[in-house]
Amino acid sequence: MSLASPTPHWLSADQLSPAAASSVRDWLFNQDSLTRRLTALSAGSFSVTPLREGWLSMRDDECTALDVPPGSMGWVREVYLRGNGQPWVFARSVAARQVLEGSGLDLQQLGSRSLGELLFSDQAFARGELQVCRYPGAWLPAEAVQDGLWARRSCFRREQLAVLVAEVFLPAFWPAASR
Template sequence: MYAFQTSRIQTAEPRWQNCKKRAAAQLPAKDARWLLDTGSLTAHLRRVSEGHFHVDVLSQRWQLPRLSERRLLNMGDREWGLVREVLLCCRNEPWVFARSVMPATSLVGRLARLRHLDNRPLGHLLFTDPMMSRDPYEICQLPVADLSLGISPDSEKVLWGRRSRFLLSQHPIMVSEIFLPAFCPW
């Protein structure tokens, strides 16, 4: 099992940058393949972990999303969303911290089911929806200390992350994914 306490994970606001502004050559070769892949991360993680994959839900609650998240989703300043934070675990180790923001206006009709995901991966539902489209990625580098993982705060390790806006029947949902120190699919 992993060493850090899941209830302690708090993320600082990363500095997101359009992936087109950062050349793929500037990314670490071993990470670029995963950061820029447009397929389902959930499906890839299931494959490389040979099925030893599960989702640990850290929190799911209605709240005011961060400013950059509201801007990405074209939300008003006081518009609330359902914010879900999970760990995507492979071989009983957390490989990815994921944060999704679903505006209340997106969780209507057939998408109301997203309010009750429990420990099911959101990625699977997104990539099996025939009405899904995705905007280009934004990427970031985040000091490991900003995640409060229980790793020494003076750690100089930097984590890579990505986020994008999905549209499901024209309703926006944001998903961000931070690749954790245990992430080692190769």
């Protein structure tokens, strides 16, 4: 993955033009827990597959969203959210190191648990506005590279801590969502 990939234009619901199909908009802008929705859609056959996590330089768009200097180090976690064994969503979560280390939140211990479930179960976290884009294929894992997939992101904040969560809807997801 190249940090020099073209930065997508993250848009709010009212900035999205032309508007996406209503079934797509429902998944992009729904404020509920994506983990819970995917669990229901898969009739309980939901799982999280960690791909990589660790202290890495965050991308410029992530630094901007978290209001930290470009090139800042952060905890980066990339996973597949699977329904019925298929990767439905690629998720990338980041938190700036300087804030995360003193926050009491230990993202290293998540393993195959859903970060979204953790964030939604802690009432101290407030979710920011959902933004969407067509995600650059270069930012996806090698086996999932495809340009133009729908993605959404939002920032969860608790005091000074901010966790930016981006979720990319993979091609295998949409047939399941339209059943």
